[in-house]
Amino acid sequence: MGPNISEIADGIYRISIFVPEIAPPAGFTFNQFLVLGDEPLLFHTGLRKMFPLVSDAVSRIMPVGNLRWITFGHYEADECGAMNEWLAVAPQAQVAHGMTGCLVSLNDMADRPPRVLSNGEVIDIGGKRIRYIDTPHVPHGWDAGVIYEETSRTLFCGDLFTHLGNGPAITENDIVGPALASEDIFYDTSLFYDTSLGPSIAPTVRRLADLTPRTLALMHGSSYVGDTVAALNDLASAYDKRLRDAMAEMSA
Ligand SMILES: [Fe+2]
Numbered sequence: 001m002g003p004n005i006s007e008i009a010d011g012i013y014r015i016s017i018f019v020p021e022i023a024p025p026a027g028f029t030f031n032q033f034l035v036l037g038d039e040p041l042l043f044h045t046g047l048r049k050m051f052p053l054v055s056d057a058v059s060r061i062m063p064v065g066n067l068r069w070i071t072f073g074h075y076e077a078d079e080c081g082a083m084n085e086w087l088a089v090a091p092q093a094q095v096a097h098g099m100t101g102c103l104v105s106l107n108d109m110a111d112r113p114p115r116v117l118s119n120g121e122v123i124d125i126g127g128k129r130i131r132y133i134d135t136p137h138v139p140h141g142w143d144a145g146v147i148y149e150e151t152s153r154t155l156f157c158g159d160l161f162t163h164l165g166n167g168p169a170i171t172e173n174d175i176v177g178p179a180l181a182s183e184d185i186f187y188d189t190s191l192f193y194d195t196s197l198g199p200s201i202a203p204t205v206r207r208l209a210d211l212t213p214r215t216l217a218l219m220h221g222s223s224y225v226g227d228t229v230a231a232l233n234d235l236a237s238a239y240d241k242r243l244r245d246a247m248a249e250m251s252a
């Protein structure tokens with residue numbers, strides 16, 4: 001099955017690849033986001049082996065060689081496995097990421113030097129403004145960060161709110177319950193348990209709620225256009241409770 005392409009906000013395209021073999025029977029999605037502007041930006045390259053699928057999908061929206069910015073949440077194969085394939089087909093393209101990601105991985109792993117973004121720095125891509133926000137260890141990885149497109153108020157959450165299934169591109173239904181349920185399934189089956197339960201998780205997610213996004217663009221699952229502030233605060237509270245429960249269990 002080929003990628004599903006949907007425009008989830010003005011000039012922002014979700015390229016979704018469903019993999020039924022992961023976490024069956026529900027399956028699992030990998031979502032890449034293309035943000036159009038004078039300097040088009042991709043958030044998540046997709047896995048290296050998905051490059052033919054993702055690049056074909058992008059080519060249906062714009063010439064792949066016009067890509068200018070390659071961004072992602074953190075250094076992992078699904079987030080950035082195909083970055084060098086993208087650098088090869090788009091001569092003006094550059095990886096952009098936070099200081100930690102560049103120093104730890106990207107200065108070495110990217111075929112051209114990355115642009116280092118400081119926390120809160122904005123890239124004006126012409127028609128869209130992309131703010132980079134450091135979120136170390138949230139949901140995982142010390143190089144973790146998210147981006148926020150200010151004109152459409154779209155928060156690209158990366159792995160936050162990860163949930164199973166091949167739902168619609170956009171939903172107004174609850175995404176907090178499915179995210180917590182998916183994490184529990186992964187934990188029980190040891191498939192993976194993706195959120196680092198540490199002291200920074202709740203305050204970091206609450207800070208994202210302060211942005212008052214209109215849309216939450218999720219890497220794994222449906223994008224969300226309901227009460228985003230409540231969803232982020234509810235997720236933060238749920239992790240806060242899990243952390244406190246885990247600490248209480250340890251000291252019992
Ligand atoms: Fe990840």
Ligand SMILES: [Fe+2]
Nearest residue numbers: 078079159219
């Ligand atoms: Fe991911």
